[in-house]
Amino acid sequence: MHYSHPDSFCPTCFDVFLHNPPLPHLRLLCKKCPSISHLSCVPDVAFTFDDYLCPLYSNPNFTFFCVTPNHVNNAIKINPHLVKQLVAAATIASESIHNTAIMARYNAEIRVKEAVVAKAEATEVLRRFNMLDNYGH
Structure with missing residues (x-):
């Protein structure tokens, strides 16, 4: 069992809290x-906080995006719960892509700086080589 970014949303109501998780006394x-x-x-808090299992682990039949196609035309009914799930997934995916783009840009900027330094070093080596070559002739 695995799903991405489990700490980014509530698996029951699908509220997304990428940067603002619920306060410790309001979460499990x-x-x-x-x-x-x-x-x-969480409907039943008859357990201790240390024993809580999210829906994915507490229910062996749990699935995100539980959809049932219509038997007549195979259309999927979009209900408010499914909409909330889809919006949560899209929000988390968008945030993930955004963070990846930021890291890619940061890494590219580092590589550009490294290339500038390497070019300067190579230019200096060539300059010294030319000076030695000129002394030899």
């Missing part, structure tokens, strides 16, 4: 994964 952390659930989303 899954003991098997980094999933964060709103305390208010």
Whole structure:
């Protein structure tokens, strides 16, 4: 069982909290994964906070994006819960792509600086070689 960015959204209501997770006294952390659930989303809090399992681990039949095609035309009914799931997935994907782009730009800038230094060093080596070559003739 694995899903990406489990600490970025509540697996029950699908509120996304990429940079603002619920306050510690308002959340539950899954003991098997980094999933964060709103305390208010968990129907039965008859367990200790250390024993909480997110829906993915507490329900063997749990699935994200549970859709049932219509038997007549195979159309999928888009209900508010599915919309919230899709928006959460799109938001997290967008944030992930944005962060990857930032890191790629940062790495590219480092490589450009390294290339400038390497070019300057190569130019200096060639200058010295030409000076030695000129002394030899």
